[in-house]
Amino acid sequence: MSVMTMVKAINNALDIKLEEDKDIVVYGEDVGVEGGVFRVTEGLQQKYGVERVFDSPLAESGIVGTALGMAVSGLRPIVELQFEGFTFPAFNQILSNVSRMQNRSRKKYGVPMVIRFPYGGGVNALEHHSDSPEALFAHIPGLKVVIPSTPHDAKGLMISAIESNDPIIFMEPKRIYRAIKQEVSEEKFTLPLGKARVVQEGTDITIVAFGAMIRECQRAIAMAQETGISVELIDLRSIYPIDRETVGNSVRKTGRMLIVAEAHQSFSVGSELIAIANEEAFLYLEAPPRRVAGFDTIVPLAQGEKYYIISPERIFYEIEKSIKF
């Protein structure tokens, strides 16, 4: 075991897989010499050489499109897009080809690749550096979308993502890249894709969240506990496939659900989860499932972001509202 940040844990996962599988290549803007702007690929080029870990030209569509070519011809590329706001030049390749090649070729060609990028707000950033576009990717058939909330999960999920034969969108909550430190095994381990984790059991209300919001939820839960409210917290881990069973079981038990996600509220992962609550636990519901979400607005720059970003207090307010319904 050793103490790792999420940055270190993902780096460690990449290191283990690069060592183990010669077909893996890692590339993107600034990932080679610099080791990535967040240092997630630090040291990997020195260890595995420029043929396997390298800087690409500055073109996201090129990065993802070439990765598809590599993936259908025997390699297993892991590509970095520098920020979530810069995934969109690659969106055409992701939507039109990466997600579709396996079906289009009737499984003649699989696309074993991982597209990883930092996402999310709360870091006082410039525009295009604070968004949470998970719903855009989760809506695309043929992709799996993974979001870790701890260093341990990041490592296990990343190794599973790399070993998956399907294309994976791996979204890394940049706000907690270094904010959370945890004992993580240095050995190889995997975590199943598509399975949520019950972070904490409770009886009065279910909170479903993921990524950087787990920590905010835990703070809100501490506030709720003081007023005697028992909260069950589920970390989704995988946005698609979504763990219907774990969510359904929990909502049937508590009768209440709150979804906490920083993306814009309309047409979000929260919307999908409410559909699941209706389908799986309609007769058990004691209050309407609700979302604590970002507004349907652009994430404001630093001075205005405090209004947009979800505080533990706002989560607690919604917990109370649901309980008192």
Added chain:
Amino acid sequence: MIQNDLPAIFRDFDPIEDKMLQVIDNEGNVVNEPLMPALEDEIIIDAYKQMLYERLADEMAVSYQRQGRMYTYTPNMGQEAIHIAAGMNIRKEDWVVPAFREMGTLLAKGVTMKEMFLFYLGNEQGGSFKDAYHVLPIAISIGTQFHHATGIGYSVKYRKKDEAVYTFIGDGGTSEGDFSEGLNFAGVWQVPVVFTIQNNQYAISVPVKSQTNSINLAVKSVAFGIPGIKVDGNDFLAMYLVYKTASEYVRSGKGPVLIEAVTYRRGAHTTSDDPSKYRCKDEETLWGLTDPLIRLKRFMQNKGIWQIDEEKLIEEYRLEIDAQFVDAENNKSYPWEEVFENMYTDMPDELERQKMEYAQFLSWKEKRR
């Protein structure tokens, strides 16, 4: 196709031959007398002052960020000759479609340092450049602005306006699809756009040699049937000549041009970046010798027109820039409603509902205190 009546400099400095236009060397000596632009001394003095102002404002911005008084900032140091030469050739009615490292050009168009500071203090009011005529906000999404400039060019041409469009991109940006697409559209439509590549040698950590296998960046114009030219971007007089020529060319309706200004990003990519990870001090020192301010100053000294009391001017500018920063820093006005107000012409009911819910939360929070 490229017209036969192409200005001489575009023929004499054919990017295919990898020639670079230069007027003065690092010592400020004139190396290409016939190209020396006919500028009155006052204009050159003014240019130096503008470059000095940009340099100081930039240094101070980095320093405010280091003091924790400002968020992430993108330094301009070393690229001032391009910005000021462009600014001096851009008229009030012309359009500027920036990338994010053209501060001097923005200032020339009427953007204030207070606005720049406010923007980097995390307030969209600063980045709206609301009083600067025909200036778009900065484009962080790399390369996308090339299309916008081309579209504005079409609009200008369609409306028969006497306006030219100036847009910028970095060396890294030339790898994006939008760079090539934008130039292709501009070539097909023959729009009045001056495209500038500020080749500052690095896209964050990636050197230009890892960005392209082309002999230079100006040569990319050839594929799109657009005149292109490679210029010493740290040579103010060369940049002035090229912008003057390019401006006359596009304004006369002959179509777009592409300028590659060869320069060096003396600072970091942003204040979050650490160049020592990917480049050595020797390289920085070597490029430092080509610094645009030093060169123009030497030229002026050689010519006997250096009449600037620089120390006094620096002190004066610093006080003025600091006052603008403090003014921006004291602007704490960011009402929460503003988050919602600029999204749509008329706020949709759904957004209005979200706003109301947030107001309810705020009043609950207030009562709880």
